[in-house]
Amino acid sequence: MSWRTVVISSKSKLSYKNNYLIVRNDDVKMIHLSEINTLVIDTTLVSITSILICELLNRKIKIIFCDEKHNPNGEVMPYYGSHNTSKKVAMQAGWDKNIKALVWKKIIKQKIKNQSNILKKFNKENIIKLNQYIEQVQENDSTNREGHSAKVYFNSLFGMEFNRELDSDINSALDYGYTILLSAINREIVNNGYITQIGINHKNEFNQFNLGCDLMEIFRPVVDKVVYENRNFNFDREFKYKLINVLNEKICIDKSEYYLSNGISLYLKSVFKAIEDKKIESIIDIEVI
Structure with a gap:
């Protein structure tokens, strides 16, 4: 829906x-x-x-x-999203570090795969290189394949002169879209009874959305796609409306299409189940289309 x-x-x-x-x-x-x-x-x-x-x-x-x-x-957002929030927060504080390392590895592999899908969708170069990075991801992404792939990906998508530090309409649009995405992720975290401060990989003491920042990673390419499709327009109110509507973009789960808002809900539930049951295979695959 x-x-x-x-x-x-x-x-x-x-x-x-x-x-x-x-x-x-x-x-x-x-x-x-x-x-x-x-x-x-x-x-x-x-x-x-x-x-x-x-x-x-x-x-x-x-x-x-x-x-x-x-x-x-x-x-x-509300203080409580579940009847047993206290129990879930206690469990969250004690999540097994080895399981978290494997979950982060899975998240990064899926993120790079979706970046590769975006390059393929728009007939860009370096798809093979990103696919190689996927195979090189280790637990906790200790060799920073995420960082290497991000540089290759953004340069392939927006041009060699582009970087994420530029003061540009493209970066403003990306940041705006990511904020909308993070907000939706945070909402679903709270709905499931967890808190956003305790993350899987992000641990910044000044970031109250560490877990949200972790779980939004595989969905970022959806925002990238919308920004790329509108890259020749000014970052104005109409552009922002397109980004606000990003939750109604389509993604693919097990060969079936879902609205992004519904996919976020299914994905987060699968991640929480994987951590609690210590079964990484419980995490569903999200494909950006």
């Missing part, structure tokens, strides 16, 4: 009534909360009632606030 990402981009008052989001500006619009996956407040000229915020949190609908430059600035 495809879910709506609702974007509020003009001066409005948002309220709640009888299971509906009420948007009041020049006219009045009503959207049933059951249809909404994410609410993006893309302007600072919005007022929102506390009861609406509570209802959105109760239904696990992510709220993303943007700053005066229309860039994502923060998000709101």
Whole structure:
């Protein structure tokens, strides 16, 4: 099922009534909360009632606030996503390091495979080189095949002059899309009863989304695809809407197509099951198409 990402981009008052989001500006619009996956407040000229915020949190609908430059600035998500959150967090803190090493290896191999798929989709070079990197990935990616593949991949996709440190529309678009993706991943982590701070590989004490950063890796190429397809346009509001809608892109699981939002849910459940059962084969393969 495809879910709506609702974007509020003009001066409005948002309220709640009888299971509906009420948007009041020049006219009045009503959207049933059951249809909404994410609410993006893309302007600072919005007022929102506390009861609406509570209802959105109760239904696990992510709220993303943007700053005066229309860039994502923060998000709101519920404290608890599962009836046994305390138990799951205790388990998460004690995840076996050997299993985590194998999970990270699997994540990186899948990420590079999807990067290879993107290059193939757009008839780019270095597909063979990326496929070689896949075979070279070790536990914990100790030889940093991820870093090597990223350089080759982005140069193949956007040109040899491109790098991720440039101040450019492409990098701004990538960062914006990754933020939307990370938000969706964080939402699903909380829904499953875990916390975002304790990661599999990421361990930055200043990053409250370590686990989200881990689990979003294989989905990044979906954002890359959208950005590449729109690379000749300015990074404007229309471009941002395309990136906000990234959760309705299609991916492939076991030869069947799923919306990205649904694929994220299935994938995270499989990763958590693999860690808890110590069976890496439980992790499903996600293919970007």
